[in-house]
Amino acid sequence: xxxxxxxxxxxxxxxxxxxxxxxxxxxxxxxxxxxxxxxxxxxxxxxxxxxxxxxxxxxxxxxxxxxxxxxxxxxxxxxxxxxxxxxxxxxxxxxxxxxxxxxxxxxxxxxxxxxxxxxxxxxxxxxxxxxxxxxxxxxxxxxxxxxxxxxxxxxxxxxxxxxxxxxxxxxxxxxxxxxxxxxxxxxxxxxxxxxxxxxxxxxxxxxxxxxxxxxxxxxxxxxxxxxxxxxxxxxxxxxxxxxxxxxxxxxxxxxxxxxxxxxxxxxxxxxxxxxxxxxxxxxxxxxxxxxxxxxxxxxxxxxxxxxxxxxxxxxxxxxxxxxxxxxxxxxxxxxxxxxxxxxxxxx
Amino acid sequence: xxxxxxxxxxxxxxxxxxxxxxxxxxxxxxxxxxxxxxxxxxxxxxxxxxxxxxxxxxxxxxxxxxxxxxxxxxxxxxxxxxxxxxxxxxxxxxxxxxxxxxxxxxxxxxxxxxxxxxxxxxxxxxxxxxxxxxxxxxxxxxxxxxxxxxxxxxxxxxxxxxxxxxxxxxxxxxxxxxxxxxxxxxxxxxxxxxxxxxxxxxxxxxxxxxxxxxxxxxxxxxxxxxxxxxxxxxxxxxxxxxxxxxxxxxxxxxxxxxxxxxxxxxxxxxxxxxxxxxxxxxxxxxxx
Amino acid sequence: xxxxxxxxxxxxxxxxxxxxxxxxxxxxxxxxxxxxxxxxxxxxxxxxxxxxxxxxxxxxxxxxxxxxxxxxxxxxxxxxxxxxxxxxxxxxxxxxxxxxxxxxxxxxxxxxxxxxxxxxxxxxxxxxxxxxxxxxxxxxxxxxxxxxxxxxxxxxxxxxxxxxxxxxxxxxxxxxxxxxxxxxxxxxxxxxxxxxxxxxxxxxxxxxxxxxxxxxxxxxxxxxxxxxxxxxxxxxxxxxxxxxxxxxxxxxxxxxxxxxxxxxxx
Numbered sequence: 001x002x003x004x005x006x007x008x009x010x011x012x013x014x015x016x017x018x019x020x021x022x023x024x025x026x027x028x029x030x031x032x033x034x035x036x037x038x039x040x041x042x043x044x045x046x047x048x049x050x051x052x053x054x055x056x057x058x059x060x061x062x063x064x065x066x067x068x069x070x071x072x073x074x075x076x077x078x079x080x081x082x083x084x085x086x087x088x089x090x091x092x093x094x095x096x097x098x099x100x101x102x103x104x105x106x107x108x109x110x111x112x113x114x115x116x117x118x119x120x121x122x123x124x125x126x127x128x129x130x131x132x133x134x135x136x137x138x139x140x141x142x143x144x145x146x147x148x149x150x151x152x153x154x155x156x157x158x159x160x161x162x163x164x165x166x167x168x169x170x171x172x173x174x175x176x177x178x179x180x181x182x183x184x185x186x187x188x189x190x191x192x193x194x195x196x197x198x199x200x201x202x203x204x205x206x207x208x209x210x211x212x213x214x215x216x217x218x219x220x221x222x223x224x225x226x227x228x229x230x231x232x233x234x235x236x237x238x239x240x241x242x243x244x245x246x247x248x249x250x251x252x253x254x255x256x257x258x259x260x261x262x263x264x265x266x267x268x269x270x271x272x273x274x275x276x277x278x279x280x281x282x283x284x285x286x287x288x289x290x291x292x293x294x295x296x297x298x299x300x301x302x303x304x305x306x307x308x309x310x311x312x313x314x315x316x317x318x319x320x321x322x323x324x325x326x327x328x329x330x331x332x333x334x335x336x337x338x339x340x341x342x343x344x345x346x347x
Numbered sequence: 348x349x350x351x352x353x354x355x356x357x358x359x360x361x362x363x364x365x366x367x368x369x370x371x372x373x374x375x376x377x378x379x380x381x382x383x384x385x386x387x388x389x390x391x392x393x394x395x396x397x398x399x400x401x402x403x404x405x406x407x408x409x410x411x412x413x414x415x416x417x418x419x420x421x422x423x424x425x426x427x428x429x430x431x432x433x434x435x436x437x438x439x440x441x442x443x444x445x446x447x448x449x450x451x452x453x454x455x456x457x458x459x460x461x462x463x464x465x466x467x468x469x470x471x472x473x474x475x476x477x478x479x480x481x482x483x484x485x486x487x488x489x490x491x492x493x494x495x496x497x498x499x500x501x502x503x504x505x506x507x508x509x510x511x512x513x514x515x516x517x518x519x520x521x522x523x524x525x526x527x528x529x530x531x532x533x534x535x536x537x538x539x540x541x542x543x544x545x546x547x548x549x550x551x552x553x554x555x556x557x558x559x560x561x562x563x564x565x566x567x568x569x570x571x572x573x574x575x576x577x578x579x580x581x582x583x584x585x586x587x588x589x590x591x592x593x594x595x596x597x598x599x600x601x602x603x604x605x606x607x608x609x610x611x612x613x614x615x616x617x618x619x620x621x622x623x624x625x626x627x628x629x630x631x632x633x634x635x
Numbered sequence: 636x637x638x639x640x641x642x643x644x645x646x647x648x649x650x651x652x653x654x655x656x657x658x659x660x661x662x663x664x665x666x667x668x669x670x671x672x673x674x675x676x677x678x679x680x681x682x683x684x685x686x687x688x689x690x691x692x693x694x695x696x697x698x699x700x701x702x703x704x705x706x707x708x709x710x711x712x713x714x715x716x717x718x719x720x721x722x723x724x725x726x727x728x729x730x731x732x733x734x735x736x737x738x739x740x741x742x743x744x745x746x747x748x749x750x751x752x753x754x755x756x757x758x759x760x761x762x763x764x765x766x767x768x769x770x771x772x773x774x775x776x777x778x779x780x781x782x783x784x785x786x787x788x789x790x791x792x793x794x795x796x797x798x799x800x801x802x803x804x805x806x807x808x809x810x811x812x813x814x815x816x817x818x819x820x821x822x823x824x825x826x827x828x829x830x831x832x833x834x835x836x837x838x839x840x841x842x843x844x845x846x847x848x849x850x851x852x853x854x855x856x857x858x859x860x861x862x863x864x865x866x867x868x869x870x871x872x873x874x875x876x877x878x879x880x881x882x883x884x885x886x887x888x889x890x891x892x893x894x895x896x897x898x899x900x901x
Contacts, residue, residue: 073802085794087816102804466661468859
């Protein structure tokens with residue numbers, strides 16, 4: 001039996017459907033990200049699980065028991081908010097101990113568990129500090145400790161790292177993942193940051209306009225996007241127009257690739273920039289004119305125009321010559337690197 | 348029970364007590380006062396709860412009342428204008444001071460607000476009397492030979508009310524000055540504007556809403572002022588508020604006093620609501 | 636920050652003199668040794684301050700005023716806190732109208748309120764009582780309490796309360812342990828401002844005070860109506876000194892600009 005089940009979960013605000021009949025099963029100990037642009041319904045979903053937003057239709061079950069009818073303060077979930085939402089008038093230790101106090105944990109036990117939680121998040125010695133006098137990263141750790149110390153059935157993370165600068169965010173990602181592994185709490189992360197979702201999650205749920213676009217492991221979602229939206233939301237991607245012959249092969253310019261399952265007539269393929277390469281002389285390829293190039297340190301990003309559409313490709317900064325603006329090149333890629341997008345005709 | 352469901356009733360539970368208190372202690376008494384203004388009264392029969400328009404007719408036709416209301420609003424307008432002329436530059440000067448000086452002088456502006464109006468007016472009575480410091484000073488300077496009359500004159504009342512009410516103007520203007528981008532004067536300077544042009548074209552238009560809201564406050568408080576006109580103006584120089592007081596506590600003609608009070612309230616509500624509407628419509632697009 | 640020009644500073648100096656002169660003259664005259672109004676040219680004397688104690692009505696009025704201010708502002712703040720929380724965080728029908736209503740005692744002339752209360756209290760038979768004074772002062776000071784609590788309530792991040800709820804706190808615990816501490820500065824300053832305004836109120840109170848229950852400002856007003864002498868100057872000087880002390884304390888505690896500015900409408 002799944003640990004957390006969302007069953008046809010629906011929320012409307014006036015005429016706007018924020019979450020539309022969402023189904024999701026999460027296993028015990030799993031780290032699942034809800035990923036999508038703002039307004040896609042991911043935060044509303046989290047708020048419904050937490051109990052801060054009413055459910056219009058559908059159910060939420062935790063270990064088979066209905067959660068919707070449970071008051072938000074009786075759900076026993078740990079939540080880390082985007083703004084951290086620390087109690088500014090309480091010290092770090094008081095913040096962390098608050099949930100234990102609400103559970104009538106005895107004072108000695110409370111102190112012991114608070115201390116352990118501070119150690120877990122690397123805040124030993126900060127017990128008497130007030131949140132205002134701590135850095136964003138430290139506040140983040142307090143929020144995490146406060147949520148984990150009550151041994152929550154679920155850990156809900158609402159864009160927890162978005163207020164940190166890039167370097168700190170990367171650091172915290174690693175640490176968050178490691179802490180979650182060690183305590184084994186089932187975790188739902190809400191984020192609009194694809195890198196964060198890919199770095200942290202066992203599975204990613206890509207959402208758009210209140211609906212789930214795709215659920216899968218990070219590499220699976222990245223390499224095999226189920227829709228043009230997923231393909232473009234997760235990293236850079238090229239959507240190329242091709243023509244299927246109805247017998248499992250697709251023509252993109254001069255390039256003909258075997259793609260089982262491709263239909264007949266015009267269709268769309270998604271290919272990542274890093275999977276496009278320049279064809280050797282005499283090899284078939286897609287002709288493209290280089291429009292511009294941008295140096296990125298480890299690689300170059302080239303923008304180009306082809307008969308199959310505008311595209312971006314990557315060339316490693318490995319000493320080899322890089323095509324210049326105005327040059328015409330012939331591009332190729334492997335059939336395994338192309339994802340067939342549903343939706344039939346090219347635009 | 349979900350959080351959101353309990354929250355649907357919360358606003359009414361939370362505002363309920365205050366709302367009941369206001370219904371019982373503001374709406375009903377004000378309503379009764381308006382009602383009272385339509386009651387009859389006689390020297391020997393007292394208040395008679397019979398509907399009559401005679402109080403209102405008297406207030407609107409007797410030149411005695413007309414003169415008092417005219418004086419009341421004349422004083423209020425003078426006080427408001429003077430508060431603008433003194434308060435706006437003073438707020439601007441305060442705003443340009445170093446923070447330490449500014450908070451010290453803010454005490455000078457706000458402090459008098461917290462001192463009882465009676466004590467402040469007493470100070471002015473001591474200053475403005477015929478042997479007061481102001482007259483002695485002016486005579487010593489050779490500017491005048493006989494003392495000027497401030498007590499029991501409109502001039503005296505206006506001076507005192509400026510002192511009493513100007514803090515409201517300064518606070519309102521200062522609040523709008525603080526919303527100004529501090530770089531905006533430099534921007535105008537860099538574009539070649541002179542000091543005066545900057546004031547007229549850049550600063551002033553942005554603080555006009557503050558000036559107007561300050562003016563509404565000063566005007567309505569000046570028009571309804573009681574203690575200062577009563578002490579400085581005395582029995583001779585009546586304004587609307589002291590008139591109502593006399594009708595209630597000396598003549599004991601409550602219905603007539605109620606009519607005076609209702610008229611004052613009505614006039615002020617119309618003026619303040621009207622000018623608020625005007626300001627909001629005119630400046631809504633600039634200051635969202 | 637550009638400096639103020641010399642003419643601006645002269646203007647400012649004159650303004651400061653204008654603001655302080657009436658208060659200073661009261662304090663100076665209070666120290667006169669003469670039996671009539673005059674400057675203490677023969678050196679300061681405390682005779683009129685001592686004389687205050689021969690007039691128990693001033694002492695009693697002072698005590699009544701303190702009680703009245705404490706009681707009415709406490710009740711006002713108890714009404715204002717829930718109302719402010721509701722107005723700050725919910726959108727409900729009548730919200731705007733309610734806010735206007737609660738702030739209306741600022742705009743309704745106090746003369747009119749005084750007359751209305753006099754009429755109302757006479758009708759229900761509590762005219763001239765201390766209860767009547769408290770009820771009327773609650774109304775007059777609620778706007779001050781509400782405005783400051785409201786400003787504090789708008790500043791709360793509701794997710795802090797959500798955090799407390801998710802950790803298991805019930806409604807009353809959230810209020811006691813999280814919401815109230817967060818708005819406490821607003822509550823305290825709102826209470827103080829309400830108390831000061833209740834203590835100073837004279838226009839409305841003059842209508843409903845009776846010989847048995849008179850506040851200090853009303854007692855002073857009635858005294859001045861009869862005659863102005865050094866005694867009343869001494870009483871006023873005491874008031875001014877107390878206010879000055881309070882003002883410095885408030886400035887230290889909260890910062891006066893926080894208390895008064897940004898909430899422009901007075």
